[in-house]
Amino acid sequence: MGLFVAQILTGLANAAALFLVASGLSLIFGVTRIVNFAHGSLYMLGAYVGVTLMAALPGHFGFWGSILLSGLIVGLIGVVIEICVLRPVYRAPELFQLVATFGVILVIQDLALMVWGAEDRLGPRAPGLTSVVRILGEPVPQYDLALIAITPFILFALWWLITRTRIGILVRAATQDREMVGALGVNQAWLFTGVFFLGSALAGLGGAIQLPKGGADLLMDLNIISAVFVVVVIGGMGSVTGAFLASVLISVLNVFGVAYLPQSTLVLMYVVMAIVLLIRPYGLFGREEKAGEHGQVGEPDRPVRPFGTLGRALTGLLLLALALLPVFGSSFSQVLVIDILIFCLFAASLQFILSTGGLVSFGHAVFYGAGAYVAALLITYADTPMEVAFLLAPISAGLIALVVGWFCIRLSGVYFAMLTLAFSQLGWSLVFQWNEVTGGDDGLVNIWPSAWLSGTTSYYYFTLVFVTAGILFLRHVVHSPFGYALRATRDSARQAEATGIDVRRVQWIGFALAGAIAGVAGALFVFSKGSVFPNEMQISKSFDALIVVFLGGVKTLSGGVVGATFLEGVKDWLIRLEYWRLIMGLLIICVVIIAPDGIVGTLRKVADRIGLGRQEEASR
Amino acid sequence: MLELHDVNSYYGKAHILSDLGFSVGRGQVVALLGRNGAGKTTTMKSVMQLVRPRSGEIRFDGTSLVGLPSHKVARLGLGYVPEERRIFSDLTILENLEVGRQPRRQGAPNWKVETLFELFPNLWERRHNRGKALSGGEQQMLTIARTLMGNPKLLLLDEPSEGIAPVIVEQMAHTIVRLKQEGLTVIISEQNLHFARMVADRAVIIEGGEKKFDGSFPELEAQPEIRDAYLSV
Structure with missing residues (x-):
């Protein structure tokens, strides 16, 4: 009984920092929709x-003063971010705003490395609250009790403010x-900045207040963000009360999880999170989101059309050059x-579902990873011939996408994105923690292709054929009646429904198709490396793909290809630099x-301006 | 008080207002008449700078409005009541009014929550209800009251009689006459000639974004061909 109570208290204390950060995120989302x-x-x-501040300021006053000052300083940093990065993109589609904030993550990571160095910092203990209190015989740190006491006041203050x-x-x-608020005479630009200040300050407070329980290190940004998103989504985007309840729920659950189910x-x-979203798709206290409600519908796309002569010639030349690579290039260049x-x-495959389907998935790597892991598991445990494993991998990835899609396509916009993220994290934690089967962090090794593909050059051609076929297939689908239907569901789900298109089914199939193609990529990957590790499924892999699609250009299939080539090419020499994240982020x-x-x-715009694109259009 | 000269506004590539110009004197009630799609709403949005005119001049009490952010236009004393009402449906009536509140202004009637509830007694009973629980007529009253909280000198009313019950339309007409008595300058856009005649001193008719008529109602009645060509009666 005593242990049980102590665990609940620990969970409640952990909830304090999580709630501060999550309520800040929720507020920012609620107003700015970012x-x-x-x-x-x-x-x-x-x-x-x-x-840094606590080291400089001594005593009680110094400790608590440092926490408040940290909030203030981080709030001001948030203001700088809002004015410099976000103001220019408020009218842009959601994806662009997300990518901009990815950029900010990278920049801050390297700036923190520059200022504070790579070494972890241990947080100081709170003066006067260093010992433990015995509750039902179990020791509970005094600082935990202080946190539990403080949190309701913060909740009340926020509630009152709002x-x-x-x-x-x-x-x-x-x-x-x-717009209406502006037309009534309120300067909404500063209102947004104010909210961003408050949200950022709450995050800063959260970071500072957890110091006596933890410390500061360079990984804590990504470590907390997934928990924070889970909290905000469970609580309902924009709801502070929801963020509070969800923080408590997740923190307490975590403490019990560590104690009784350390594997999970x-x-x-x-x-x-998945269960909550199934029952209440918009979170416990969330409000239903309607697409385009906030005026963020992008400008209309230009209609897709087959490549003209120029496009075909360029593609042909590129393929020819790739086919001839083994003749001229080293085997290292082939591997690259x-x-x-x-x-x-x-x-x-991500570009396909994102652009044609309008479904912004944050967890696409789970299907890539599924393709790789299914192939690897078949080889490791069932001695399946490589060819069969290679065939079964994308099919399984597609089936998994079918299951995930069944849950996800019931939601739209940010909630869809969050649920896909949740499923990908689910997949990742499964392979990461299920040591007996997946090898956990050690991964699965010795996954080599059959003898006839064992040479670098033969596997190079194998990859080239499947990648080309896959991309051409996606292109074909975009131009098929199914592709038109999918785009109709993206542009106006209601209109599409009224035209007789089964919106959910079309989106569902599109989602599964994208998953299967990602599975092909995953299977190609595992046989090229001979091994697979959980990081192929991690959030960062999904984000890489999102960034790539975005860098290349969201609206065309070639955008994904160009972006991927660019990033993979640039990364090789970029990561040799000490502060490559900073450069990449900027x-x-x-x-x-x-x-x-x-x-x-x-x-394309440049081509249009000098007249290349127009000629093509005119010749048709 | 408000002057428009050669205003040209676009939605993307669509040319909505072409060389539109008219003026409104202090204390006048002017009806902007025209069919659906004639450019009435765009005219109002151009004044508020919610749509940015590509060329032309709009002056309010001598100050040029073109290029100002909307909130600055509002703070000069222009109050805008949109056709779609756009009340904040998750906020209560009192909170909706609070959003519109601005400091009192020289040369404009000063409104308080209490005086507005006298003007719109129905709203008082429902003051703690959320916007989404209101009927169409109540929403229309709320949106006018909300704009009045900003103590405007000039009120832009976009189709106030649209989509509400006939009894309420009559009440609305009385309200507008009352606002005029308070010294407010008003521009209302209307398709309903009958309603316009009840409240307005003057009519400006637009069609295809161009001005077709500018004069008093007796003058308009003397030219039935204009009425037949540009208004659906």
């Missing part, structure tokens, strides 16, 4: 700033109709190009602000 992925970075900054003050009323009004701690959180080709196919932010059409889109 899903701020960099929110974990603000939390990390709060911790680092707090450590429901009882003029600022709170304006904020809630702006959540619904920014990671999975547990996502299972809870194999990597690029596989990534291209993966990115193209590059991403610049692209978002200056060339939001991506590489292909921008080239």
Whole structure:
């Protein structure tokens, strides 16, 4: 009984920091409709700033003063981010805003490395709260009790601010109709900045307040962000009360998970989230989202059309050059190009569902990983011939996508994205923690192709054929009646429904198709490397693909391919630099602000301007 | 008080207003008449800078409005009541009014929550209800009351009689006459000639974004061909 109570208290204390960060994210989303992925970075900054301040300021006053100051400083950093990065992209489609915040994550990671170094910092103990209290015989740290006491006050203060003050009323009004608030004489730009300040300050407070229980390190930004998203999604985007309840739920669950089911701690959180979303698709306290409600419908796409002579000639030349590579290139260059080709196919499959289907998936890597793991498991445990494993991998990936899709396509927009993220995390934690079967972190090794493909050159051609076929197939689908139907569901689900298109089914099949193609890429990957590790399924893999599609240009299939080639090519020499994340992050932010059409889109516009594109159109 | 000169506004490539110009004097009630798609709403949005005119000049009390952010236009004393009402459906009536509140203004009637509830007694009974629980007529009253909380000198009313019950339309007409008595300048856009005649001093008829008529109602009645060509009666 005593242990049980102590565990609950630990969970409640852990909930304090999580609630601060999550309520900040929820507030920011509620008003600006921006899903701020960099929110974990603000939390990390709060911790680092707090450590530095606490070292400088002594005593009780110094400790608590440092926490408040950290919140203030991080709030101001948030203001800088809002003004420099987000203001230019408020009108842009959601995906662009997300990618911009990815850029911010990378920049902050390297800036923190520059300022504080790579070494982890241990947080100081809170003066006067260093010992433990015995509750029912179990020791409970005094600081935990202090946190438990503080959290309700913060909840109350936020509740009061939002429901009882003029600022709170304006904020809630702006959540619904920014333009109208402006037309009534309110300067909504500063309202947004104010909310961003408050949200960032809460994240900073969260980072500083957890110091005595943890510390500051360079991984805490990504470590907390998935938990924070789970909390915000379970609680309902935009609801502070929801964030509070969900933080408590997740933190307590985590403590019990660690104690009784140490093998499933990671999975547990996502299972809870999936269950909540199945019962209440918009979270416990969330409001239903309607597509386009906030005026974020992008400009109309230009109609897709088959390549003209020029396009065909260029594609042909590219394929010819690739086919001739083994004649001229070293085997190292072939290995490099194999990597690029596989990534291209993966990115193209994401681009397909994202652009043609309008379904922004945050967890596409789970299907890539599924393809790789299914092949690897078949080889390891069933001695399946490589050819059969290679065939079964994409089929299984497609089936998994069918199951995941069944849950996810019932939602749209940010909630869809979050649920796909949850499923991918579920998949990742499964392979990561199920040591007996998947080898956990050690991965599965010795997964080589059959003898006839064992040479680098023969596997190079094998990859080239499958990647080309896969991309051509996707292109074909986009131009088929099914592709038209899919685009109709993207542009107007209601209109499509009224025309007799079964919206959900079309989206479902599209989603599964994209998953299967990602599975092909995964299977190609596992046989090219001979091994597979859980990081192939991690969030960062999904994000890489999103960034790539975005950099290349969202609107064309070639965008994914060009972006993937660019990133894989650039990464090789970029990661040799000490601060490559900073450069990459700034590059991403610049692209978002200056060339939001991506590489292909921008080239296309340039081509249009000098008359290339027009001629093609006229010749048809 | 408000002058438009050669205003040209676009939605993307569609040319909506072409060389539109008219003026409104202090204390006047002007009816902007025209069919669906004639450009009435765009005219109002252009004044509020919710749609940015590509060329032309819009002056309010001598200050140029073109290029100002909407909230600055509102703070000069222009109140906009949109056709779709756009009340904040998750906020209560009192909270909706609070969003519209602006400091009192020289040369404009000063409104308080209490005086507005006198003007719209139905809203008082439902003051703690959320916007989404209101009927169409109540929403229309709320959106006018919300804009009045900003103490405007000039009120832009976009199709106030649309989609509400005839009894309420009559009440609306009385309200507009009352606002005029308070000294407010009003522009209302209307398709309903009968309603416009009840409340307005002058009519401006637009069609295809161009001005076709500008004069008093007796003048308009003297030219039935204009009425037949540009208004659906």
